[in-house]
Amino acid sequence: MSRSYRYCRIDREGCVHCGCRRFEQEAVIDDRLAAAWELSPRERRWFDRREGHFCRDCRMSRRVRMLLWTIRRVRSGADLEILHLNETNALAPALERMGRVTPTVYRPDRPLGTRIGAFHNEDMLRLSFGDGRFDLAVHSETLEHLADYERALAEVGRVLKPGGLQVYTVPLLFSRKTRRRMRPGASGRLEPCLPPSHHGAGEFPVVWEFGGDFRRERDGAIEALYFDNYWRNRTVFAVVEAKAGRASV
Numbered sequence: 001m002s003r004s005y006r007y008c009r010i011d012r013e014g015c016v017h018c019g020c021r022r023f024e025q026e027a028v029i030d031d032r033l034a035a036a037w038e039l040s041p042r043e044r045r046w047f048d049r050r051e052g053h054f055c056r057d058c059r060m061s062r063r064v065r066m067l068l069w070t071i072r073r074v075r076s077g078a079d080l081e082i083l084h085l086n087e088t089n090a091l092a093p094a095l096e097r098m099g100r101v102t103p104t105v106y107r108p109d110r111p112l113g114t115r116i117g118a119f120h121n122e123d124m125l126r127l128s129f130g131d132g133r134f135d136l137a138v139h140s141e142t143l144e145h146l147a148d149y150e151r152a153l154a155e156v157g158r159v160l161k162p163g164g165l166q167v168y169t170v171p172l173l174f175s176r177k178t179r180r181r182m183r184p185g186a187s188g189r190l191e192p193c194l195p196p197s198h199h200g201a202g203e204f205p206v207v208w209e210f211g212g213d214f215r216r217e218r219d220g221a222i223e224a225l226y227f228d229n230y231w232r233n234r235t236v237f238a239v240v241e242a243k244a245g246r247a248s249v
């Protein structure tokens with residue numbers, strides 16, 4: 001197994017954000033999503049424990065706690081310039097303690113590069129920020145909705161300072177090959193090549209179901225994958241990529 005795999009137990013000291021030791025489990029993967037994704041009962045349970053295991057106090061899911069644990073592992077400080085792409089609500093208060101946060105949303109019906117309240121309206125494929133601006137970029141469950149996720153990762157790399165890191169999560173099953181559910185049609189718009197599948201409230205369709213080849217394709221960029229309790233659940237992990245080349249984390 002690759003040296004970039006690291007193992008941890010994020011809840012050993014209680015919730016990584018608030019210290020609470022009380023958690024509750026909800027079922028969040030519905031039948032339609034499980035069927036479209038062709039999840040086995042075990043895989044469905046893995047994703048339920050990732051998405052539906054909440055801290056009772058701060059409501060962070062295990063996936064978001066994994067992300068925060070990893071961010072703290074690789075970056076510390078109170079004066080960081082942080083890009084929080086497609087803001088993950090539960091994570092925002094924790095990032096605000098680490099520096100100046102630029103939160104974004106994606107509303108293609110509104111002018112890109114402008115503000116919508118506190119948020120910057122940004123397309124991850126063509127960010128409006130200049131080169132080398134951020135120490136840290138964070139995104140969660142976004143890449144699977146983008147036609148060209150590699151371009152998005154490169155674009156985030158562009159706006160990082162030298163030595164900057166991006167930390168992110170993706171839904172991924174290592175035992176599978178990546179499968180695409182949508183591809184660009186003649187008009188350039190994404191069209192389904194498998195029956196449509198949605199995450200969450202159903203707003204963004206799934207383009208990619210990531211498999212183990214994602215890790216191999218990103219091999220030159222990935223610094224580390226941190227797994228929570230890998231032997232119980234192989235879906236709870238966060239990825240660390242450096243701006244370019246390898247730095248030690």
Ligand SMILES: [Zn+2]
Binds near residue numbers: 017018056060
């Ligand atoms: Zn908590």
